[in-house]
Amino acid sequence: MQPYVIFTESTGDLTPALIEQAGLQVLPMNFNLDGQSYLDYPDGREISSHTFYDKLRNGSSCTTSQVSLAEYEDAFTPVLEQGQDILYLAFSSGLSGTYQSSCVAAEMLQEKFPDRRIVSVDSKQASMGEGLFAYLVGCKRLGGADLDAAAAYARELAPKVCAWFTVDDLMFLKRGGRLSGAAAVAGTLLGIKPVLHVDDDGHLIAMEKVRGRRASLDALVKHFQATAQDPKGGTVFISHGDCQEDCDYVMSKLKALGVTDLHQGSIGPVIGAHSGPGTVAVFWVGGPR
Numbered sequence: 001m002q003p004y005v006i007f008t009e010s011t012g013d014l015t016p017a018l019i020e021q022a023g024l025q026v027l028p029m030n031f032n033l034d035g036q037s038y039l040d041y042p043d044g045r046e047i048s049s050h051t052f053y054d055k056l057r058n059g060s061s062c063t064t065s066q067v068s069l070a071e072y073e074d075a076f077t078p079v080l081e082q083g084q085d086i087l088y089l090a091f092s093s094g095l096s097g098t099y100q101s102s103c104v105a106a107e108m109l110q111e112k113f114p115d116r117r118i119v120s121v122d123s124k125q126a127s128m129g130e131g132l133f134a135y136l137v138g139c140k141r142l143g144g145a146d147l148d149a150a151a152a153y154a155r156e157l158a159p160k161v162c163a164w165f166t167v168d169d170l171m172f173l174k175r176g177g178r179l180s181g182a183a184a185v186a187g188t189l190l191g192i193k194p195v196l197h198v199d200d201d202g203h204l205i206a207m208e209k210v211r212g213r214r215a216s217l218d219a220l221v222k223h224f225q226a227t228a229q230d231p232k233g234g235t236v237f238i239s240h241g242d243c244q245e246d247c248d249y250v251m252s253k254l255k256a257l258g259v260t261d262l263h264q265g266s267i268g269p270v271i272g273a274h275s276g277p278g279t280v281a282v283f284w285v286g287g288p289r
Contacts, residue, residue: 016043053241127239167193254282
């Protein structure tokens with residue numbers, strides 16, 4: 001089998017342990033916090049998750065940017081020079097231009113390395129939804145799948161990864177343009193918590209409005225029960241924005257349903273800049289989304 005490497009981005013919010021288990025290479029994405037530039041490494045070496053969210057709570061401003069063509073070239077070139085091909089699993093095209101940029105980079109590099117292959121697949125997901133997608137594709141490669149088989153599996157898997165989440169601070173959705181200022185203020189006063197998901201095109205969609213934090217967390221479990229393909233045997237990921245107790249609550253509910261392959265992680269700065277502290281998200285393979 002022709003050797004190949006699977007790349008994805010740090011927007012998948014995978015832990016270092018999960019990255020190692022799946023044999024993945026992760027590109028750290030850039031973000032700017034109060035005028036200082038950082039790279040979003042999975043191990044949080046430049047800024048910890050807790051420190052990042054504390055800064056957001058205290059009014060810090062954060063902006064994000066996608067992987068540049070130069071960064072793709074720097075990451076991919078050594079692999080291609082070693083005679084290996086590349087499968088790139090990209091952040092949702094419905095939320096970022098990363099996937100399109102990876103395709104442009106692939107075309108440029110294949111002119112330089114005509115004997116090598118670079119295949120990009122759109123995850124149509126974010127945070128650990130993208131992470132779950134990449135993790136499962138990585139496990140396929142480790143199981144012996146060649147590049148074509150892994151890419152085919154990735155394309156088949158993408159529409160089956162379900163993502164449901166809730167946020168605690170509506171003002172972050174307002175800043176991202178996903179909620180009007182009036183709705184954010186009214187919702188905050190009334191204790192309304194939105195329940196959102198990622199749709200078939202990889203866009204972030206508000207689906208429900210519930211009153212109270214506990215009800216919004218219970219809604220995530222409800223959607224898991226309704227759509228999970230293998231509720232007890234399937235792999236389930238959960239991520240959170242510096243709210244471990246709420247994450248633990250949802251995990252306890254999932255375990256009570258018989259979920260055994262359950263992994264948690266932190267929502268990194270690139271995603272967390274838009275969702276804010278207090279976000280909880282659950283990801284699984286199911287359908288329909």
